[in-house]
Amino acid sequence: MSVPQFRFLEHESFGRRLLGRLLPLIVLIGTGIATELILFEERSRQASLDQQKVISNAGEVRAILESELNATIHLASGLVAFIQANKGTYKLEEIEPWLVSLQKQEASIRNITLAPANRIQTIVPRQGNESAIGMYFPDNAQQWPAVEKVILSKRPALAGPFALKQGGIGLAYRVPVFLQDDQYWGLVSTILDAESVFAKAKQRGEELQLQFAVIDLDLAPDAKPLYGNINAQQDVVSRLKVNAPGRQIEIHAVPPSKQNQFFTHIQRFAGWSVAFILSVLIAKSFQFYRRQSRSYFALNESQQRFMRAFNTAPQGMALVDEDGLWISANPMLCQILGYKESDLRKISLADIAPDLAIQNLQREWQAQKNSSLQYELNLKHRNGSEVTCLLSLALIDYEKLEKAYWIFQIIDISRRVAAEKQIQANAEYTQAILNNVAEGIVCTSASGVVLSINPAAISILKFPDESFLHVDFLQLICGKENHQLLAEVAQFIQSSTAIELEESETESAYFKRENIIKDYLGNDIHIEFSISFTRQKNQTDVIFVLRDISERKYLELMQSEFVSIVSHELRTPLTSIIGSLKLIEGGIFGHLPDSLARMIHIALQNGQQLALIINDILDMDKLVAGKMDFKLEELSASTLVRSSIENNQSYARQYQINFEFDQPEQDFIVYADAQRVLQVMSNLLSNAAKFSRAGNKVEVSITRHADQLKFTVRDYGEGIPQQYQDRLFKKFSQVDGSNTRRKGGTGLGLSICKEMVERMQGEIGFNSIEGQGSSFYFTLPIVNANNKPIASST
Ligand code: ADP
Secondary structure, eight states, X not given: OOOOOOOOOOOOOHHHHHHHHHHHHHHHHHHHHHHHHHHHHHHHHHHHHHHHHHHHHHHHHHHHHHHHHHHHHHHHHHHHHHHHHTTTOOXXXXXXXXXXXXXHHSTTEXXXXXXXXXXXXXXXXXXXXXXXXXXBGGGOTTTHHHHHHHHHHTSOEEEEEEEOTTSSEEEEEEEEEEOTTSOEEEEEEEEEEHHHHHHHHHHHHHHTTOEEEXXXXXXXXXXXXXXXXXXXXXXXXXXXXXXXXXXXXEEEEEOOOOOOXXXXXXXXXXXXXHHHHHHHHHHHHHHHHHHHHHHHXXXXXXXXXXXXXXXXXXXXXXEEETTSBEXXXXXXXXXXXXXXXXXXXXXXXXXXXXXXXXXXXXHHHHHTTTOOEEEEEEEEOTTSOEEEEEEEEEEEOOTTSSSOEEEEEEEEOHHHHHHHHHHHHHHHHHXXXXXXXXXXXXXXXXXXXXXXXXXXXXXXXTOOTTGGGGSOHHXXXXXXXXXXXXXXXXXXXXXXXTSOHHHHHHOOOOEEEEEEEEOTTSOEEEEEEEEEEEEETTEEEEEEEEEEOHHHHHHHHHHHHHHHHHHHHHHHXXXXXXXXXXXXXXXXXXXXXHHHHHHHHHHHHHHHHHXXXXXXXXXXXXXXXXXXXXXXXXEEHHHHHHHHHHHTHHHHHHHTOEEEEEOOSSOOEEEEOHHHHHHHHHHHHHHHHHTSOTTOEEEEEEEEXXXXXXXXXXEOSSOOOXXXXXXXXXXXXXXXXXXXXXXXXXXXXXXHHHHHHHHTTOOEEEEEETTTEEEEEEEEEXXXXXXXXXXXXX
């Protein structure tokens, strides 16, 4: 199984978001408009159908109406033709039966009237109409205008409707009858029952559900229709001319009154509902899509992040199934174990971590209450070596997963372990040194609490068990009574621990003293101790290194006592020997034979040499024992140099060399002991003379260096080999060579000089090149503190 790779989804664009918001609205409006359009279309179609239907129905009604009217016309035409044929005469008996039968056939004909010369003569049926007989039209103000119009136009015309004398509403079809010579005869009128004429049309109209009216165009537009009634608000969809003589009659039909709009409303409601549902669905689906894509995006991003972290993690990470099979591993894990990921899948966890019992892991996991398991283990590298790793395991166990998986994490700690082992070894090594070193080493806090102590220190200070933990080490090392030393040590510790860490790295403070103290058991011991510091994490501890020098001190005492005894015991007889020899050489016993004189001279020289040696030894002894007194005073440097040159002239002569003093113009005053300075100068001048070649010169100079005056004795003799240079100021140190031996000396001179110069706050040193000579110098403090040279008083 490989870890799925995910593609980054782009965040939802502004356009898409806008579309998500607008589309439902667009769909709502669009579908609504479509609904309205469909409804409109449907209405239009329906209207057009209705219109066609109205037109065709109106045509049908017109046909009925025309047939009703035309029947009368035919009847009238026939009667007119009969009258004309009879030249205006007729016999009532002849036409009455005919007219009666005609009238009976035509239900709508109320009566037929013959009015020769405009006076009603005959009326069929007579019954009920008797009152009309004899009526003279010109007398009838109501009817006469229309009648007159017919006569004048010579054309038949339909008149009415008007109220009939006999009751009801009638229409009159009047035909002016002209005889052959165009002579007006009279009027034939057919009175029609308007209701009956319109009844059929009405009936048919009702059958066809046609709403119509019969309009007389000659009347004012707002005049009442001849028949029927239509609402002025309604659109007339059909205007059909009705064939009626002398009249302009039209049938106006309107579409059936609006049918119930209920269905339209239902349709509209359904349409808008669909639109609404559709837009809600779209909005919801957009919302769903958005949520889906957001969560997919978040998931995707988190997976990407996880993958990135997984792949770039500085520790090895892998997914292992519950059977110990590798599912996936990150590059670091592969690197630590030396495998390719594909190769890891061919082996199991047990091959890498044989010490890890996978079958027990789940139990351990539960026992640990699901907190990650950690082990320090040796894992097997592909090359067979072992890699010490810190391993942590966490179980992923969800119901939805078929199996449980382990998240396996390792950190290669081989180096750390090796380093720790090394540190451990180093620590053991250091501890071994500390344990076996002869010096006592005690580490304390600044206040003197013992933090650690080595066996030598325990042994020197005779601490039983861990009693050192409870002592004030500063007091112990300084001695209870030695308040001055205690103050000095405390001051040193305080000032040194106050030094900042950075400074302390460059500057190492050091303190060394000797002291006689009481060990833990109360016995006196002579110790030498030094103080140094160790700084760790801003904490400064004090390290005391102490050495029991009781033995050495005892030996030194013995040695010094021995030396002084020997020296004094030697010097007293030697002085009398030298004195005696000098007397003999001086001729106290008269002139001596040459051989004896030579012997006496040699004995005197050797005696003097021996005296010199004894003096040196005694001087050194005094210096070391601190018994030599120094009388410090202000001295002229030039005077000192000149005196010392004078004192040593015998040497110059003996070795045939020349002392040269380059005296400065100004003298300097030094603060020193005159006798000791002369002693130092004598030693340097005599050495320079001794180790120069005959005829050489020895230069003496004084130069000022700040507040110190430097005295230099420069010779051009054999110089000092490099290998002897660093121990020249040690006691009894001589350059090993026949020359030196020949020249004699104790090897104590320079060490005595060093002690003396340092006691006078000066320094001593030399530069020398073998074969070219040496330059020995020492410094002494110039008196005045303000550094002004003091002019020589000489
Ligand atoms: P010594 O009494 O032997 O002269 P010093 O301490 O004065 O003792 O000198 C020690 C040694 O240093 C000498 O023995 C000699 O070897 C060497 N030395 C001192 N001064 C000089 C010098 N100017 N030139 C060469 N060697 C010198």
